[in-house]
Amino acid sequence: MNITGIREKTVSLASGLRNAGIAYDAMTASAVVVETDDSDLVGLGFDSVGRYGHGALLRERFIPRLLDAAPGALLDPDGLIDPAAAWRAMMANEKPGGHGERAGAVGVLDMALWDLRARQRGAPAWRTIADYFGTSGAPAVAVYGTGGHYGADAADTGPLRATLTDAHARGFRTFKIKIGGAPLATDLARIEAALDIAGPGALALDTNGVWEPATAAEWLVALADYDIAWIEEPVSPLDYAGLAAIAGRFPVPIGTGENLFSCDDARNLERHGGLRPDRDWLQFDISLSYGLPEFVRIVDCFASKGWSARRFAPHAGHVLALHTVAALGLGMAEVTLDAALPIGGLPGGAPVEDGRVTLPDAPGFGIEELPALHACFADLLA
Amino acid sequence: MNITGIREKTVSLASGLRNAGIAYDAMTASAVVVETDDSDLVGLGFDSVGRYGHGALLRERFIPRLLDAAPGALLDPDGLIDPAAAWRAMMANEKPGGHGERAGAVGVLDMALWDLRARQRGAPAWRTIADYFGTSGAPAVAVYGTGGHYGADAADTGPLRATLTDAHARGFRTFKIKIGGAPLATDLARIEAALDIAGPGALALDTNGVWEPATAAEWLVALADYDIAWIEEPVSPLDYAGLAAIAGRFPVPIGTGENLFSCDDARNLERHGGLRPDRDWLQFDISLSYGLPEFVRIVDCFASKGWSARRFAPHAGHVLALHTVAALGLGMAEVTLDAALPIGGLPGGAPVEDGRVTLPDAPGFGIEELPALHACFADLLA
Numbered sequence: 027m028n029i030t031g032i033r034e035k036t037v038s039l040a041s042g043l044r045n046a047g048i049a050y051d052a053m054t055a056s057a058v059v060v061e062t063d064d065s066d067l068v069g070l071g072f073d074s075v076g077r078y079g080h081g082a083l084l085r086e087r088f089i090p091r092l093l094d095a096a097p098g099a100l101l102d103p104d105g106l107i108d109p110a111a112a113w114r115a116m117m118a119n120e121k122p123g124g125h126g127e128r129a130g131a132v133g134v135l136d137m138a139l140w141d142l143r144a145r146q147r148g149a150p151a152w153r154t155i156a157d158y159f160g161t162s163g164a165p166a167v168a169v170y171g172t173g174g175h176y177g178a179d180a181a182d183t184g185p186l187r188a189t190l191t192d193a194h195a196r197g198f199r200t201f202k203i204k205i206g207g208a209p210l211a212t213d214l215a216r217i218e219a220a221l222d223i224a225g226p227g228a229l230a231l232d233t234n235g236v237w238e239p240a241t242a243a244e245w246l247v248a249l250a251d252y253d254i255a256w257i258e259e260p261v262s263p264l265d266y267a268g269l270a271a272i273a274g275r276f277p278v279p280i281g282t283g284e285n286l287f288s289c290d291d292a293r294n295l296e297r298h299g300g301l302r303p304d305r306d307w308l309q310f311d312i313s314l315s316y317g318l319p320e321f322v323r324i325v326d327c328f329a330s331k332g333w334s335a336r337r338f339a340p341h342a343g344h345v346l347a348l349h350t351v352a353a354l355g356l357g358m359a360e361v362t363l364d365a366a367l368p369i370g371g372l373p374g375g376a377p378v379e380d381g382r383v384t385l386p387d388a389p390g391f392g393i394e395e396l397p398a399l400h401a402c403f404a405d406l407l408a
Numbered sequence: 409m410n411i412t413g414i415r416e417k418t419v420s421l422a423s424g425l426r427n428a429g430i431a432y433d434a435m436t437a438s439a440v441v442v443e444t445d446d447s448d449l450v451g452l453g454f455d456s457v458g459r460y461g462h463g464a465l466l467r468e469r470f471i472p473r474l475l476d477a478a479p480g481a482l483l484d485p486d487g488l489i490d491p492a493a494a495w496r497a498m499m500a501n502e503k504p505g506g507h508g509e510r511a512g513a514v515g516v517l518d519m520a521l522w523d524l525r526a527r528q529r530g531a532p533a534w535r536t537i538a539d540y541f542g543t544s545g546a547p548a549v550a551v552y553g554t555g556g557h558y559g560a561d562a563a564d565t566g567p568l569r570a571t572l573t574d575a576h577a578r579g580f581r582t583f584k585i586k587i588g589g590a591p592l593a594t595d596l597a598r599i600e601a602a603l604d605i606a607g608p609g610a611l612a613l614d615t616n617g618v619w620e621p622a623t624a625a626e627w628l629v630a631l632a633d634y635d636i637a638w639i640e641e642p643v644s645p646l647d648y649a650g651l652a653a654i655a656g657r658f659p660v661p662i663g664t665g666e667n668l669f670s671c672d673d674a675r676n677l678e679r680h681g682g683l684r685p686d687r688d689w690l691q692f693d694i695s696l697s698y699g700l701p702e703f704v705r706i707v708d709c710f711a712s713k714g715w716s717a718r719r720f721a722p723h724a725g726h727v728l729a730l731h732t733v734a735a736l737g738l739g740m741a742e743v744t745l746d747a748a749l750p751i752g753g754l755p756g757g758a759p760v761e762d763g764r765v766t767l768p769d770a771p772g773f774g775i776e777e778l779p780a781l782h783a784c785f786a787d788l789l790a
Contacts, residue, residue, distance in 0.1 A: 048501040054468075076503050082464025083509070086436075119430040121458050122617045123645040123667030124696075126508015127465070235504045263505040264672035267679055285505030290646035297649055298680050314506075 027105055027146065028097055031061040032089045032135070036079040037402045039369070044176045046207035047234040054079035055369075056131075059406040060138045069107070069142025070393050070403060071134045074313040074342040075369050076284075083131035088116045092135065106146050109139045109158075113319045125288035129316045136317025137346045141390035151346075151391045155353035159322055163353040165385040169378060170230070172343060173363035174203030174220060181212050183219040190223040193363050197378030199228060200255060200358070206233030210248060217252065226253035235259035235285060239268040246276045256281040256307055264291075270300025281307035284341035287315045292324040296331055303333045307357070311341035312350055325354065343369055345391045345399070352385055371396060409487055409528065410479055413443040414471045414517070418461040419784045421751070426558045428589035429616040436461035437751075438513075441788040442520045451489070451524025452775045452785060453516045456695040456724040457751050458666075465513035470498045474517065488528050491521045491540075495701040507670035511698045518699025519728045523772040533728075533773045537735035541704055545735040547767040551760060552612070554725060555745035556585030556602060563594050565601040572605040575745050579760030581610060582637060582740070588615030592630060599634065608635035617641035617667060621650040628658045638663040638689055646673075652682025663689035666723035669697045674706040678713055685715045689739070693723035694732055707736065725751050727773045727781070734767055753778060 039053040055073035062068065073079060092100065095115045102108040116132050144154035156163025173189035190201055201224045205213045220229050231254055237245065242260040249257075256279040261268040263285035273280055280301065286292055292310060295301070301308075308328065312321045325335055336357040340347040343362030351359040361383075362370040372378070374386045374395035388395050393403070421435040437455035444450065455461060474482065477497045484490040498514050526536035538545025555571035572583055583606045587595045602611050613636055619627065624642040631639075638661040643650040645667035655662055662683060668674055674692060677683070683690075690710060694703045707717055718739040722729040725744030733741040743765075744752040754760070756768045756777035770777050775785070 048503055052501065077506060078469060082468075086464075087460060119434065121430055121667060124459060124508040124511070124669050126506040126510060126669075128508060129506070262672060264670075264676060266676060285503060287506050287508075288646075290644060294646060294648060294676065294680070298676070 027067065027101070027107070028063045029060055029092065029100065030063050032058060032092060033061065033406045034058045034081055034084045034089070035406055036081045039075060044207065045204045045232070045234045046236045048076070056080045056084060056134050057402045057406060058084065058134050058138050059403060060142050062142070067142065067145055068407070069138040069140075069145065070391065071136070071138030071141060072344070072369070072393070072399060072402065073130060073134045074311050074344050077127065077130055077314055080127060080131035080134060083128055084135065087128070088131050088135055091115050091118060107139050107143045109136055109143065109317070110319045112136070112139050113317065123290070125291060129287035130314045133313040133315060133317040136319065137313055137391070140318060141393070144390040148389055150349070150385060150387055150389065152349040152352035152385060155318065155349060159354065161354050163355070165352055166382055167348060167351045167385065168358035168381055169198065169361045169383050170200035170202055170339075170358055170381070171198040171361050171363045172202045174216065176204060176207050180208040181215070183216055186216055187219050187223065189363055190220055194223055197380060198361070199381030200230070201228060202230040202232055202258070202360070204234070205231045206236050206245075210245065214248070217249075221252065227255055230255040230258060230281065232258035233260060235261065235263045237261055239265065239271060242272055243275070246272065246278065249278070254278050258282065258309070259284070266294060266298035270298065273300040273302060273306070279305040279307065281309050281339065283309040284311050286310060289320055289323040289327060293327050296328055303337065306337065307339045308333070308337050309339055309341045313342070313344060313346050318350065321350065322354070345373060345393065345396060348373070348385060349391055370398065409449065409483070409489070410445045411442055411474065411482065412445050414440060414474060415443065415788045416440045416463055416466045416471070417788055418463045421457060426589065427586045427614070427616045428618045430458075438462045438466060438516050439784045439788060440466065440516050440520045441785060442524050444524070449524065449527055450789070451520035451522075451527065452773065453518070453520030453523060454726070454751070454775070454781060454784065455512060455516050456693050456726050459509065459512055459696055462509060462513035462516060465510055466517065469510070470513050470517055473497050473500060489521050489525045491518055491525065491699070492701045494518070494521050495699065505672070507673060511669040512696045515695040515697060515699040518701065519695055519773070522700060523775070526772040530771055532731070532767060532769055532771065534731040534734035534767060537700065537731060541736065543736050545737070547734055548764055549730060549733045549767065550740035550763055551580065551743045551765050552582035552584055552721075552740055552763070553580040553743050553745045554584045554614075556598065558586060558589050562590040563597070565598055568598055569601050569605065571745055572602055576605055579762060580743070581763030582612070583610060584612040584614055584640070584742070586616070587613045588618055588627075592627065596630070599631075603634065609637055612637040612640060612663065614640035615642060617643065617645045619643055621647065621653060624654055625657070628654065628660065631660070636660050640664065640691070641666070648676060648680035652680065655682040655684060655688070661687040661689065663691050663721065665691040666693050668692060671702055671705040671709055675709050678710055685719060688719065689721045690715070690719050691721055691723045695724070695726060695728050700732065703732065704736070727755060727775065727778060730755070730767060731773055752780065
C-alpha cells in the first residue's frame with residue numbers, strides 16, 4: 027500500500043453563533059483525503075473547530091513531506107500506515123515552539139492516517155488506536171452536550187431551553203453552555219434556565235478565556251451557590267499563575283486546555299497551573315494539537331504526575347475525540363448538540379443512553395455515518 | 409489617506425545552511441506592500457526568518473480585516489495610519505492562545521504599517537516609533553554579527569574563521585555562531601576557532617533549543633572555562649522549569665525568547681523561567697510576535713518586574729529589529745553576516761564602528777537601502 031496523493035479543501039463553518047470571545051461568521055475548517063494505490067482505500071481527516079482552516083500549511087509544508095517520503099518509510103512491518111513515522115516526516119525542519127496553526131495542519135493529516143490504518147485493518151478507529159498504543163479500549167463512551175451559544179438576543183433563554191430540553195430527552199445527562207459574553211445578570215438568567223433542565227452538578231459553563239483574573243474571581247463569587255459541573259477557561263489559557271490562583275481559592279472544578287496545542291504547553295500547565303487531579307478536566311484538542319502521537323505524550327506527561335486518564339475530556343464535538351476517548355479510556359467526549367453543523371451530531375445517529383453512547387462498528391472514524399460531515403468530502407472523493 | 413490594497417508574495421530563502429535543529433533548504437518568507445490612494449505612498453513589510461512564509465493567513469484572514477475596516481477607522485486624528493487600531497482590527501474573531509503562525513502574519517502587516525506611517529511623516533521608522541510610544545530614541549545601535557552556520561562539513565572551521573575575521577575587520581565586536589548540531593569535540597574546535605577571533609566575553613553560542621536539560625548541563629560543564637557572552641536557547645524554548653534549573657546552576661548568561669511569540673508566552677517566561685535581570689538576554693522576534701503593539705507590551709511586562717529595556721536583543725537580522733532597538737533604547741540588534749541573504753547586511757552599507765551602527769536617515773525602514781531585500785519587492789511594486 028502506498029500513498030499516491032493527498033487532497034485538501036477548505037470548508038465553511040460560518041454560522042450566526044458566537045461565544046464570549048469570537049463570532050463564527052467566517053469560520054472555516056480543512057477536510058483532507060489521503061489516497062492510496064488501492065482505489066477502495068482512502069483516509070479521511072477533518073479539522074476541529076475554532077482556529078480556521080489549514081489549507082495553505084497543508085499544501086506548502088506538510089503534505090509535500092509525506093509525499094516525498096521514501097516508499098515504505100511510512101509503513102510498519104505489517105504494511106500498515108504508521109502514523110508516528112508519518113509524524114516525524116511531517117515535522118522535519120520545523121523550529122521548536124510556536125505551537126499554533128501548524129499543530130492543526132499536522133493533526134488533520136494525522137487523523138486521516140488513523141482512518142486509513144483502521145480501514146486497512148477493517149476495524150473502527152478506536153480499536154486500531156487501542157491496539158497501537160496497547161490499551162484495552164471499549165466502544166462505550168461518556169458524553170456531554172454543548173449548546174447555548176449566544177444568538178442574536180443574549181437575553182432570550184428560549185433557544186437555550188429548547189436545546190437542552192431536547193438534549194435531555196435524547197439521553198444526555200451533562201451539558202455545557204457559553205457564558206461571559208453578556209452582563210452578569212443576563213448570564214445568571216441563562217444559567218438558571220439551564221440548571222432547571224440539567225440539575226445539580228450536571229451543567230458546565232464555558233467562558234472561552236476572556237476574563238481577567240479579577241473578573242473571574244467576581245463571577246465565581248457570584249456563582250458560589252450554584253452546583254456547577256465545571257467552569258471552563260476561567261482565565262486566559264496561557265495564564266498559568268492566574269489559573270492556579272483560581273484553583274487555590276474556589277472549589278468549583280476547572281476545565282482547560284483547548285487552546286494549548288502541544289506537549290510543551292501541556293507540561294507547563296501541569297507544572298504551573300495548580301490544577302487538582304481529583305476534579306479538574308483536561309481538554310486538549312487532539313486534532314489541533316498535532317494529532318494522536320502528541321496527544322498520547324500529553325496523557326503520559328500527566329499520568330507521570332499522578333493524573334488519571336479519566337480526567338481528559340478532549341475539546342470539540344469531533345469524531346476523532348469520540349474514538350480517542352473510547353480507545354484510551356478517557357473521561358468523556360464533547361458532542362455538539364446542533365446536528366446541522368458539520369461537526370455536530372453522533373455517528374449513525376447512535377442513541378445516547380443515560381449520558382453514554384456506543385460507537386458503531388463502521389470502519390475508520392465512520393465519517394460515512396455522519397451525513398453533514400461526509401457531505402464536506404464530496405468533491406475530494408469524486 | 410486610505411489603504412486601497414495590500415499585496416503579498418512568498419519569497420524563497422532557501423540556502424544550504426543549517427543549525428542544530430533545522431535545514432533551510434525550503435525556507436520561505438512573506439513580503440507585503442500596503443498601497444494607498446497616494447501612489448507615492450506605500451508601506452513595505454518583510455517576514456522574519458525561520459518560521460516560513462505567511463501568505464495564506466495574510467490573504468484569508470488578516471488582509472481582509474484591514475481592507476474591510478471603515479474609512480478612517482485605522483487612522484489617528486492627524487490622518488496617520490495607527491498601527492494599534494489596525495492591530496485590533498486584525499485580531500478580531502481570533503481565539504486566545506496558539507500563538508504560532510498567525511503571530512507572524514500580523515507582524516509582517518504591522519511592519520508595513522509602521523513603514524507607511526513613517527513615510528507619511530517623512531521620517532525614518534525609528535523616530536516615528538519613538539514618537540508614537542513616547543521614548544526618546546537615537547539612531548546609533550549596538551549590534552552583533554551572526555554567522556558560523558553549519559555547512560556541508562561541520563568540522564571545517566575555514567568558512568567560520570573567514571566569516572568572523574571579515575566581520576571583525578568590518579567593525580563588529582560581538583559575534584554569535586551555531587553549536588549543538590555536531591559532536592562535542594567538533595563543536596569545541598569551532599568554538600575555539602571563533603574565540604581566537606572574537607576574544608573573551610564577545611562570542612555567543614546558539615544551540616536552537618535542541619538540547620534536553622541533561623544534555624545542556626553536560627555541555628555547559630564542558631564550556632565552563634570558556635568566557636562565553638551568552639548561551640542561546642540552551643533548552644526547549646517552552647521548558648521554563650528546565651531553563652530555571654540551568655540559570656540556577658550556571659553563571660553563563662542565557663539568551664532566549666525567539667520562539668515565544670506573544671505577551672502571554674513572555675509573561676510565562678518572566679514568571680517561571682528563572683532568568684537573571686543582570687545578565688540574561690530577551691530575544692523575542694518582533695515580526696514573529698504580532699509586531700510592535702505586542703512587543704511593547706512584552707517590554708512593559710518585563711519592565712514592571714524590574715528588567716531594563718537594555719536586556720532586549722530582538723531575534724533576527726531584520727531591519728524592523730534594528731529600528732526598534734534604536735527607537736526604544738533596547739540592548740542590541742542582530743545582524744546576519746552573509747549580506748547575500750535577503751535578510752542580511754545593513755542598510756545603505758552603514759559601517760559598523762566598534763560594534764555600533766548608525767541608521768541612515770532614509771524614510772520608513774529604508775528597505776530601498778538594502779538591495780537584496782528590496783529585490784524581493786520588485787513584483788509587488790511594479
